[in-house]
Amino acid sequence: MKITGIVAEYNPFHMGHELQLKKAKELSFADGTVVVMSGNYVQRGEPAIIDKFKRAESAVYGGADLVIELPMPFSCQNAEMFANGAISELKKLPVSALSFGCESTDTNLLKNIALMQLNPEFNNKIKKEIKKGLPYTKALSNVISSSLGEESSNAAIFPNNILAIEYIKSIMKNNLNWSLVPVKRIGKLHDDTSADGYYNSGASIRKEILNCGPEHIVSVPQNSRQQLSRFYQEHECFNSLENYLELLYYKIIELGPNRLNSIYEVTEGLNNKIYSNVFKYSSIDEYIMSLKSKRYTYSKLRRMLLNILLNITNYDIKYFMSTYKNNSYIKILAFNDVGKQIIKESRNKGTIVINRYSDYKKNHIDARKLQLFDLTAKATNIYNIPLKNKRLNEEHLLNAIHVKL
Numbered sequence: 001m002k003i004t005g006i007v008a009e010y011n012p013f014h015m016g017h018e019l020q021l022k023k024a025k026e027l028s029f030a031d032g033t034v035v036v037m038s039g040n041y042v043q044r045g046e047p048a049i050i051d052k053f054k055r056a057e058s059a060v061y062g063g064a065d066l067v068i069e070l071p072m073p074f075s076c077q078n079a080e081m082f083a084n085g086a087i088s089e090l091k092k093l094p095v096s097a098l099s100f101g102c103e104s105t106d107t108n109l110l111k112n113i114a115l116m117q118l119n120p121e122f123n124n125k126i127k128k129e130i131k132k133g134l135p136y137t138k139a140l141s142n143v144i145s146s147s148l149g150e151e152s153s154n155a156a157i158f159p160n161n162i163l164a165i166e167y168i169k170s171i172m173k174n175n176l177n178w179s180l181v182p183v184k185r186i187g188k189l190h191d192d193t194s195a196d197g198y199y200n201s202g203a204s205i206r207k208e209i210l211n212c213g214p215e216h217i218v219s220v221p222q223n224s225r226q227q228l229s230r231f232y233q234e235h236e237c238f239n240s241l242e243n244y245l246e247l248l249y250y251k252i253i254e255l256g257p258n259r260l261n262s263i264y265e266v267t268e269g270l271n272n273k274i275y276s277n278v279f280k281y282s283s284i285d286e287y288i289m290s291l292k293s294k295r296y297t298y299s300k301l302r303r304m305l306l307n308i309l310l311n312i313t314n315y316d317i318k319y320f321m322s323t324y325k326n327n328s329y330i331k332i333l334a335f336n337d338v339g340k341q342i343i344k345e346s347r348n349k350g351t352i353v354i355n356r357y358s359d360y361k362k363n364h365i366d367a368r369k370l371q372l373f374d375l376t377a378k379a380t381n382i383y384n385i386p387l388k389n390k391r392l393n394e395e396h397l398l399n400a401i402h403v404k405l
Helices: 015-028 052-061 079-090 107-118 120-131 136-148 150-155 159-173 202-212 222-235 241-260 270-276 284-291 298-310 314-326 337-348 358-362 371-384
Strands: 003-008 032-038 066-070 095-102 179-184 329-335 352-354
Touching: 003 015, 003 079, 015 032, 015 095, 015 179, 032 052, 032 079, 032 337, 052 066, 052 222, 052 329, 066 079, 066 337, 079 095, 079 159, 079 314, 095 159, 107 120, 107 136, 107 150, 107 159, 107 179, 120 136, 136 150, 159 179, 241 270, 241 284, 241 298, 270 284, 284 298, 298 371, 314 371, 329 337, 337 352, 352 358
Parallel strands: 003 032, 003 095, 032 066, 095 179, 329 352
Antiparallel strands: 066 329
16 A cells, blocks of 8 residues: 555644645555644644544544544644654554645755754754844744755745654654655645635634634534534533633642743743743733743743643653654554555554554553653643543543544
8 A cells, every 4th residue: 555644733624634635645646644643732832622533533534544643742842843753653654655735845945954954053053043132933044045045944934844844854864765745735824813715724713613613614624513513512612722821820830930940941031930920911822922032932932831731841851752762552543444454554564553542451561651641641631621521531431433434
């Protein structure tokens, strides 16, 4: 089988995602597609609007054959860590191509930027620019422009291109001989919150769902709308970081200024501001804006606060980064009959497949001693806190979904 991999979040699954899956399969002449998808928390630094199993099921109805989980903490960290985690997961499957949505489909341009960023001198040049008082995005643009020209520097700062470049870097570092299958992004830009078209951005769709519900949103396929409605009927709300403000304040108070420094990405100086601004704001957005500066972007601050909420420390990241490549299992979220064949091929390749909690024991893995599982289980329990009709330890209870089309 010729299998194409895709990295996604599907927060929620929308028409743009359905189009990308269709194009990826066509352009790569694939027999099947595998998606590695963020679990209950996403790279923007927030809980997904609905849970991972419902989003994965929507993806299979929308054209994916197999959806596996990108585990914590990689799913909610910076672009480089997110990409490295995703490519590490796809490596465990018989993948021969990677497709990604992007603003630029010139793979040579993207490869040249990736090669430049892999040069050890690149980070030194970025640091020199930042020392001039420039924000990271401007520093990045200046460094790339000076070496590769303005076209490359413009391409390097688009959100989807940034992730595409990180995927390519990870493919290069892992010496993977994968074809690259870019799919041109159409419709609204990544963070455009206006909702007046068929291919609206994820940000605008989430905003519309939170304000009005999913029933009449044309930019979301029917099954995805159904999954959104099911989640709301079950839990009486959609999820967002806004639901956790009081819990976040509690965590910040509990840690105090000194112990905040142990949380990943919290730097000395900012810890005091994070602590002193507690209770001053009644919305998460206002609280984040109070911390924002040239050095700390909105997205970075959101990821930082999520790390505080989930207690993801510098030690945790160091541990997971050093041990993650030894992890030989994949966690299945949803699949169809073609996905079943891909799972079979993956097992033949030596990959351990986890469909349900009992599969850990069956494969001689003690999940209770697995730090990756422990973090995911804890994070899922925290994800469920604002929801009605929740259950404790869902990671022990929920199984992969076989979608029979």
